[in-house]
Amino acid sequence: MMGAVSRFWAMLVKEFIQLKRDRVTLTTMITVPLMQLFLFTYAINTNPKHLPTAVLVQESSDAGRSILAAMRNSDYFDIRHVVADEAEFDRLLQSGEVLFAIEIPANFERSLRRGETPALLVAADATDPIAAGSAMSALNAFITSALTRDRFIPGSSEATTFELRAHPRYNPAGSSQLNIVPGLLGTILTMTMLIYTSLSVTRELERGTMESLLAMPIGPVEIMLGKIAPYLLVGLLQTAAIIAAGYYIFGVPMLGSLTLLAIMSFFFIAANLSIGYSFSTVAQNQLQSMQMAIMFIMPNIIISGFAFPFSGMPNWAQWLGQCLPLTHYIRIVRSIMLKGAGWDDMRVEGLWLVGLMLFAMLVAVRRFRQTLD
Amino acid sequence: MTSTAQVNGDVVIDVRGLTKSFGGRAVVNNLSMQVRRGQIYGFLGPNGSGKTTTIRMLCGLLTPDSGEGTCLGFDIRKQSKSIKRRVGYMTQRFSLYTDLSIRENLEFVGRVFSVPDPRGAAQAAIQRLGLSGRENQLAGELSGGWKQRLALGACTMPSPELLLLDEPTAGVDPKARREFWNEIHALAADGLTVLVSTHYMDEAERCHEIAYIAYGELLTHGTVEEVVKSAGLTTWRVTGAKLQSLSIALAATPGVEMVAPFGASLHVGGRDAKALEAAISGYRSDPSLKWTPDEASLEDVFISLMSSAQDNFQ
Numbered sequence: 001m002m003g004a005v006s007r008f009w010a011m012l013v014k015e016f017i018q019l020k021r022d023r024v025t026l027t028t029m030i031t032v033p034l035m036q037l038f039l040f041t042y043a044i045n046t047n048p049k050h051l052p053t054a055v056l057v058q059e060s061s062d063a064g065r066s067i068l069a070a071m072r073n074s075d076y077f078d079i080r081h082v083v084a085d086e087a088e089f090d091r092l093l094q095s096g097e098v099l100f101a102i103e104i105p106a107n108f109e110r111s112l113r114r115g116e117t118p119a120l121l122v123a124a125d126a127t128d129p130i131a132a133g134s135a136m137s138a139l140n141a142f143i144t145s146a147l148t149r150d151r152f153i154p155g156s157s158e159a160t161t162f163e164l165r166a167h168p169r170y171n172p173a174g175s176s177q178l179n180i181v182p183g184l185l186g187t188i189l190t191m192t193m194l195i196y197t198s199l200s201v202t203r204e205l206e207r208g209t210m211e212s213l214l215a216m217p218i219g220p221v222e223i224m225l226g227k228i229a230p231y232l233l234v235g236l237l238q239t240a241a242i243i244a245a246g247y248y249i250f251g252v253p254m255l256g257s258l259t260l261l262a263i264m265s266f267f268f269i270a271a272n273l274s275i276g277y278s279f280s281t282v283a284q285n286q287l288q289s290m291q292m293a294i295m296f297i298m299p300n301i302i303i304s305g306f307a308f309p310f311s312g313m314p315n316w317a318q319w320l321g322q323c324l325p326l327t328h329y330i331r332i333v334r335s336i337m338l339k340g341a342g343w344d345d346m347r348v349e350g351l352w353l354v355g356l357m358l359f360a361m362l363v364a365v366r367r368f369r370q371t372l373d
Numbered sequence: 374m375t376s377t378a379q380v381n382g383d384v385v386i387d388v389r390g391l392t393k394s395f396g397g398r399a400v401v402n403n404l405s406m407q408v409r410r411g412q413i414y415g416f417l418g419p420n421g422s423g424k425t426t427t428i429r430m431l432c433g434l435l436t437p438d439s440g441e442g443t444c445l446g447f448d449i450r451k452q453s454k455s456i457k458r459r460v461g462y463m464t465q466r467f468s469l470y471t472d473l474s475i476r477e478n479l480e481f482v483g484r485v486f487s488v489p490d491p492r493g494a495a496q497a498a499i500q501r502l503g504l505s506g507r508e509n510q511l512a513g514e515l516s517g518g519w520k521q522r523l524a525l526g527a528c529t530m531p532s533p534e535l536l537l538l539d540e541p542t543a544g545v546d547p548k549a550r551r552e553f554w555n556e557i558h559a560l561a562a563d564g565l566t567v568l569v570s571t572h573y574m575d576e577a578e579r580c581h582e583i584a585y586i587a588y589g590e591l592l593t594h595g596t597v598e599e600v601v602k603s604a605g606l607t608t609w610r611v612t613g614a615k616l617q618s619l620s621i622a623l624a625a626t627p628g629v630e631m632v633a634p635f636g637a638s639l640h641v642g643g644r645d646a647k648a649l650e651a652a653i654s655g656y657r658s659d660p661s662l663k664w665t666p667d668e669a670s671l672e673d674v675f676i677s678l679m680s681s682a683q684d685n686f687q
Contacts, residue, residue, distance in 0.1 A: 007487065009484055014481045017472075018472050021472045208468050211464045212469070217485065
């Protein structure tokens with residue numbers, strides 16, 4: 001047992017020194033995650049500007065004009081068409097000429113004055129649910145303040161005076177910009193962790209150091225753990241940097257336990273490192289392992305629930321998504337940071353992470369070639 | 374397998390019928406060998422003769438297709454982990470970490486072998502190697518001779534019982550080679566067994582015993598004297614004019630198995646003394662040539678072994 005610890009330690013120290021000497025990798029480890037965080041958080045703007053919009057006006061009223069003026073004054077909406085014909089309105093949306101459409105129904109102003117809570121029908125292009133979602137919430141605020149200012153509705157009243165009713169044909173996605181930082185955290189970690197370990201075994205093979213390593217009394221488990229351990233620390237540091245930037249710069253709240261998040265992040269990082277390492281045991285050279293890593297990263301971005309809503313995917317894609325650590329980690333981070341989820345809530349997702357980690361490790365140890373045959 | 378070790382007493386390597394093929398080609402074919410404790414055993418043979426493959430099979434890096442045997446009393450098929458703990462293997466190509474310093478490489482080896490005090494052991498090895506003051510230099514920046522010394526130091530640091538050295542002196546200058554061999558003799562005097570593969574004849578003569586391998590087959594083995602004697606090679610030395618054309622003519626004559634230029638003279642040899650004498654008789658009357666009977670050298674023996682093995686092989 002002592003021998004195993006010593007051999008694991010040998011590997012860990014060696015990997016650390018090699019990491020320390022590789023200035024380029026070391027620099028990218030710190031700068032790339034932060035760069036990606038800033039780039040994507042600012043690039044993926046969920047507060048869309050100048051959304052092409054059509055308005056269907058079915059009554060000519062002051063309230064309607066007030067709403068139109070409010071929308072014109074905001075830079076969220078770019079009112080391209082004001083129509084009175086419902087068929088034309090549908091066509092504009094269908095063709096993609098506008099991404100957003102709002103319908104002011106007949107008798108809106110009268111119902112509003114009577115306090116009947118009339119509905120404004122809103123239709124958004126379902127292909128951009130995140131944009132539509134935030135436009136919806138922005139719209140509510142604009143119209144409320146416009147109608148209050150023009151005294152159609154009482155300003156101080158808590159009661160709802162009108163309703164924004166999403167058109168049933170379209171997806172009224174309720175997405176928050178706060179989702180992006182947690183999602184990015186997981187995506188950035190997946191990419192960086194996977195690439196570090198996916199090269200580790202093939203690098204020894206290509207440099208010729210594998211021959212003498214295999215001739216020494218060190219086993220596959222000790223080699224694997226020794227190679228993964230240094231990057232666990234790197235991953236946790238990256239996590240800390242991204243969460244700190246999210247909290248202080250992007251104002252993402254941290255409602256849950258930081259310890260819980262750290263533990264879950266540990267398993268997530270370990271799972272990705274193990275997957276990368278298992279690629280490294282399968283691939284013949286560094287190029288192959290890089291290709292495998294990139295092929296694995298693609299579905300992580302597409303079907304993990306990061307870029308597109310998980311619940312919107314067909315069943316088979318959801319099942320595939322369950323096999324990706326990122327799917328579970330995104331849920332975990334969103335739950336802990338935004339909803340303040342506790343230990344009990346994390347049981348299932350946490351087990352998934354541990355399970356996926358152990359599975360990847362098992363594959364790696366079994367695939368590791370202990371001879372040069 | 375302890376019984377094998379007891380029966381053989383001080384036999385460290387005892388393998389029979391080792392065979393290994395790559396892509397349908399037998400690289401090592403039915404090879405048997407025995408090496409006694411404390412010996413320096415030279416492993417000779419041309420490039421691609423199977424020396425490296427044999428060494429790799431001995432330390433568990435390759436699994437033989439057939440054949441069996443023990444290394445340090447452990448089964449080479451089933452107990453490779455026990456073998457690895459007691460064997461120092463120096464690869465043909467430098468295989469320490471070039472981006473680690475001398476000290477870090479040695480400490481790594483110390484920890485992998487669970488040496489009680491890896492730092493202390495590394496420091497001691499650095500002093501023994503004469504590398505004090507350079508311990509923080511990266512291994513990749515060392516010259517060929519120093520790389521080889523460091524590699525040997527890394528192999529011997531965990532106090533192995535057997536050293537497997539695969540062409541350790543290839544590309545190293547004569548002075549470094551001499552120092553290297555002095556070191557190996559000192560290690561063997563302490564009871565360490567050394568199996569060393571080489572191309573150099575002068576190195577073969579520094580071994581207690583040698584084996585010659587060509588095309589995967591062990592052709593001969595024993596002490597240098599035994600090998601030369603058992604070859605039964607009769608040799609003549611010729612000096613004189615136009616040796617080059619003589620060499621070509623002789624090589625085509627039946628009975629002559631070996632013709633090799635040797636400085637200003639030519640070595641001519643064959644295992645059948647009578648046939649050789651008949652072959653050269655026509656040239657002996659040539660007044661411009663001077664023929665003298667000579668002792669066969671190890672190199673003569675190997676060249677004749679290799680050419681006859683090639684004949685058998687093709």
